[in-house]
Amino acid sequence: MYCLGLEGSANKLGVGITTPEGDILANIRVTYNAPTGQGFLPQEVAKHHRDQILPLIHRALDIAKLQMQQITIIAYTRGPGMGGPLAAVALVAKTLALMFKIPLVPVNHCVAHIEMGRLATKIDNPIVLYASGGNTQIIAYSQRYYRIFGEALDIAVGNCLDRFARDAKIPNDPAPGLNIELNARKWAAKYEIPPLIEDIPVAVKGMDISCSGLNSWLKAYLDKEVFVIVNEEERQEKVNQLCYSLQEYLFAALIEITERAAAHLGIKDFICVGGVGCNERLQEMLGQMAAERGGRVGGMDERYCIDNGAMISWCGWLQYNGGITVEPGEANVSQRWRTDQIEAKWRTD
Structure with missing residues (x-):
């Protein structure tokens, strides 16, 4: 069959x-x-x-x-x-x-x-962090339905990253989110503690997250602080720092509301699904939180x-x-x- x-x-x-x-x-x-x-x-x-x-x-x-x-x-x-x-x-x-x-x-x-996450990771009853271009949700199963404990109120996290990539002139091939991740790694590899661009406004509202204002802030920052740099190498370094900082702030907000759902439900195991879900830094941050709670993360690759x-x-x-x-x-x-x-x-x- x-x-x-x-x-x-x-x-x-x-x-x-x-x-x-x-x-x-x-x-x-x-x-x-x-x-x-x-x-x-x-x-x-x-x-x-x-x-x-x-x-x-x-x-x-x-x-x-x-x-x-x-x-x-x-x-x-x-x-x-x-x-x-x-x-x-x-x-x-x-x-x-x-x-x-x-x-x-x-x-x-x-x-x-x-269901693919449950099949691939063999974790039967996890808290699900679902982050993609079209959807951002914190999900857990209860009484025959998958319940949404938190979500994006406006645009999904992946959409936010895609819009930033367009504004920053980051290529879409093979994927804008992957290219942001690679830029962030380049910046992180240069420092023991990579310096952040501070005050990036990621709005957490209760169990939900809002990203639309974040894109407006990023576009203004690019115009004011990045595109004015004449030297191409220095401009790319600033873009790399912004990629790293954006991931740190945005993913920290996702981990925060995911942990709240886990505390509410008493569940210690997690899976990360969706296109953004295969970001290695996001999986690393989720893994750190799960380890502190005595749990585990079922990570998956792009397949x-x-x-x-x-x-x-x-x-x-x-x-x-x-x-x-x-x-x-x-x-x-x-x-x-x-x-x-x-x-x-x-x-x-």
């Missing part, structure tokens, strides 16, 4: 194939990258997905040594995400389900991240932390076993489909 999982909620298009036992037979993806200084537009990403999805499915089937007729179920990302890319991938999922008479399963993107098809495929099995399917003609997408709206029928209290 095999599940074909299709992910395309943002700029990454992924195809994965898994078994009901959690064996990952294929997990490949391609990424749409906008030019430096620009963000990606929904219509451009949708076209990218339409052009790439069929060759990617063929590659995944070849890797798994399977034919389409051997697929048992098809799972696709219903949401949340960008409307155009979601619709482009959903259309292919519906068409394949009709052509080959295969059951179709709509998957929540956020829940899929959590399963960043948007991928295997997480949709695996979550497809869980939802299928819980009786969650949809007729192809009724399948749709939702740009706003919250994590706490999905009943986790596959979990027991």
